[in-house]
Amino acid sequence: MVEPERIYVLIMAGGKGLRFWPLSRESRPKQLLPITGAGPMIRMTVERMLPLVPAEQILVVTGDSHLKEVQTLLPELPRDNIVPEPVGRNTAACIGLGAELILKRHPEGVMVVLPADHVIARPEAFRQLVAAGVVAASRQEVLVTLGIRPTRPETGYGYIEAAQSGQEIEGQPVLPVLHFHEKPAPETARRYLAGGRHYWNSGIFIWQARVIRRWIDRLLPDLARGLERLAPACGRPDFGRCLAEHYPSLASISIDHGVLERAEDVVVLPADMDWEDVGSWSAAGRFWPQEEKNAVMGHVLPLDSAGCVVHSPTKLVALLGVNDLVVVDTPDVLLICPKHLDQEIRRLVEKLREQGRLDLL
Amino acid sequence: MVEPERIYVLIMAGGKGLRFWPLSRESRPKQLLPITGAGPMIRMTVERMLPLVPAEQILVVTGDSHLKEVQTLLPELPRDNIVPEPVGRNTAACIGLGAELILKRHPEGVMVVLPADHVIARPEAFRQLVAAGVVAASRQEVLVTLGIRPTRPETGYGYIEAAQSGQEIEGQPVLPVLHFHEKPAPETARRYLAGGRHYWNSGIFIWQARVIRRWIDRLLPDLARGLERLAPACGRPDFGRCLAEHYPSLASISIDHGVLERAEDVVVLPADMDWEDVGSWSAAGRFWPQEEKNAVMGHVLPLDSAGCVVHSPTKLVALLGVNDLVVVDTPDVLLICPKHLDQEIRRLVEKLREQGRLDLL
Numbered sequence A, B: 001m002v003e004p005e006r007i008y009v010l011i012m013a014g015g016k017g018l019r020f021w022p023l024s025r026e027s028r029p030k031q032l033l034p035i036t037g038a039g040p041m042i043r044m045t046v047e048r049m050l051p052l053v054p055a056e057q058i059l060v061v062t063g064d065s066h067l068k069e070v071q072t073l074l075p076e077l078p079r080d081n082i083v084p085e086p087v088g089r090n091t092a093a094c095i096g097l098g099a100e101l102i103l104k105r106h107p108e109g110v111m112v113v114l115p116a117d118h119v120i121a122r123p124e125a126f127r128q129l130v131a132a133g134v135v136a137a138s139r140q141e142v143l144v145t146l147g148i149r150p151t152r153p154e155t156g157y158g159y160i161e162a163a164q165s166g167q168e169i170e171g172q173p174v175l176p177v178l179h180f181h182e183k184p185a186p187e188t189a190r191r192y193l194a195g196g197r198h199y200w201n202s203g204i205f206i207w208q209a210r211v212i213r214r215w216i217d218r219l220l221p222d223l224a225r226g227l228e229r230l231a232p233a234c235g236r237p238d239f240g241r242c243l244a245e246h247y248p249s250l251a252s253i254s255i256d257h258g259v260l261e262r263a264e265d266v267v268v269l270p271a272d273m274d275w276e277d278v279g280s281w282s283a284a285g286r287f288w289p290q291e292e293k294n295a296v297m298g299h300v301l302p303l304d305s306a307g308c309v310v311h312s313p314t315k316l317v318a319l320l321g322v323n324d325l326v327v328v329d330t331p332d333v334l335l336i337c338p339k340h341l342d343q344e345i346r347r348l349v350e351k352l353r354e355q356g357r358l359d360l361l
Helices: A041-049 A064-073 A090-105 A123-140 A186-195 A209-219 A221-233 A239-249 A255-260 A281-285 A339-344 A346-354 B041-049 B064-073 B090-105 B123-140 B186-195 B209-219 B221-233 B239-249 B255-260 B281-285 B346-354
Strands: A007-013 A058-063 A082-085 A110-115 A143-148 A159-162 A167-169 A172-181 A198-208 A266-271 A294-303 A309-320 A325-329 A333-338 B007-013 B058-063 B082-085 B110-115 B143-148 B159-162 B167-169 B172-181 B198-208 B266-271 B294-303 B309-320 B325-329 B333-338
Touching (some): A007 A041, A041 A058, A041 A123, A082 A239, A090 A110, A090 A209, A090 A221, A090 A255, A110 A123, A123 A143, A123 A172, A123 A266, A143 A159, A143 A209, A159 A266, A198 A209, A198 A255, A209 A255, A221 A239, A281 A325, A281 A339, A309 B346, A325 A339, A325 B333, A333 A339, A346 B309, B007 B041, B007 B090, B041 B110, B041 B123, B058 B064, B082 B090, B082 B239, B090 B209, B090 B221, B090 B255, B110 B123, B110 B209, B123 B143, B123 B198, B123 B266, B143 B159, B159 B266, B186 B198, B198 B209, B198 B255, B198 B266, B209 B221, B209 B255, B221 B239, B281 B325
Parallel strands (some): A007 A110, A143 A266, A294 A309, A309 A325, B007 B058, B007 B110, B058 B082, B143 B266, B294 B309
Antiparallel strands (some): A143 A198, A167 A172, A172 A266, A325 A333, B110 B198, B159 B198, B167 B172, B172 B266
16 A cells, blocks of 8 residues: 555646647637536546545646636645646656656655546546556556557557566556557557557556656756756745746657656556547547437437537537538537548648637637 | 500519528528528519519519518518418419409509519519510410520429420510420430420519419419409408408419410510529529639638538638538528438428427428
């Protein structure tokens, strides 16, 4: 057992949610929206952890402009625990900052790093895995990743390749990581699935704050220097000003590329917890009610239409003879595209930006 | 020349406009909407005739529930000239009623029958044809039809087959009609186009009121008896009550089936006046501004999308990778269907009626 007061959670809520435009906007990214219908995703993320970690030990890093809404969504968190990033500087900077904040509160702190916008349908299994990961990370100074056992040859996720065998901690296998792999081609994804040694990279990590901080010192010295300038201000009244001054100059790199792929002692906990990143409208539609073979959040009248993903909370969408369309209605923008193009929605946002339609971004 | 005070216009504005749902509703059918962008179609129809016929000699028959809006759209027409049908009873009853009203005003009246929802891009040519038709009808007791010279093998219109030669009146050929044909198959339509003796049936007719009344007596005796019950009330204060009592029991049949296809002395004036019935969203789109290969009334952001017909006066419609879709946005309903199915939109309306969603009809 790890002393409860050592366990901290860092929720990374800095995403822009371009893939869920036009429902998500710069002012309301995916993590603030009830994409799956169950509630705002950041709220779900916090609620999943509360049985394990008290609100006082949960930190959230979010975009400057979302601070107020995040505070409203998470009233049980102390105000100081919700940290506004003046600009997004990718996950390594965010995690480095989180580590500094946690070290100030507990020099032996263990940090659980969670993205704010994932779905986990089996939260109890998730908490057991996290508890085992916390034990592993506190005992051995390892970097723990949660690897989702794949259920399909998904090409939209990165993969973690694990060794055949490892130790067992708290009844969970803990396997050394051999490689991280980028999003694979379909054939490769099928091979990964068949082989049984590759896991989806969930972006959920567990480690001691001082251990990840030490790896940043070794592997990302530029970022480390920036964090050193920030560290003294943590917890001080001028922290916000200090953040605004120094955060934008931090090196922007992901923790995967910057640290995990190059560090030693990285392990994976194979996880079965019905996890989804929900990175597209099609993926979100899997969680929605079905109406005559269409996934629907809202109101539709489908005739000879199937496979569509429709988000229209107020307006009736009458579909006649159309298939596999994504339809998203909002008060000022209506989006229509085929499902197989829903990863390219950001192109529309970019075009609007070129046209100066900042009101619609 | 025909004395100007003999010339009357009867505008038939009783259509339901189901093909333009959800923009058109029972309370706002096609003829009241600016489907082509140039103004409400009934207003355009009246304006086209005003250089030829004074407002006092233009009658409009419209649905009961549209009376107020038609009055507002046509302020120059005397109130008595706008006649509310308690129910639609097809064109023969409407024309029979119009003939009675005109006969009350001028026993030698010549009536020009016009649908309220057609587009005529060359109104001057149209007025010349009407003037010639009026002369022909006043001289010879013929039933004059305007036959549009086809410009494509259209399968959505009925056709009038004319004799090779006829007379010439006011510089316009006037040809005996041999047959009326229903909407043809594509192969037949191509043959009609190549042969040069078939014309689109425009639904525009010119005849003396007493002549068409006589044909109704001969060919539609049931309707004639109903009209006789109505006739004495024409122009009297109790006309409205009389209409409500007797109109619903009139025989419901089209003037084409009931009279024109069976009468003698039917002639056609070949017409070149850029006429369109505009019977579908695709047809309407031909009149709209083009935006990157899409027909647009409103606002779109098209990416890799072409051939779409988009009506969205207030909301931006973002299209990504879709082709040949009809998209119609209204405050409470959004319609999406492929262009080739836009003749089946009424099926959606029927389904809504079954579901009791009368608010959306």
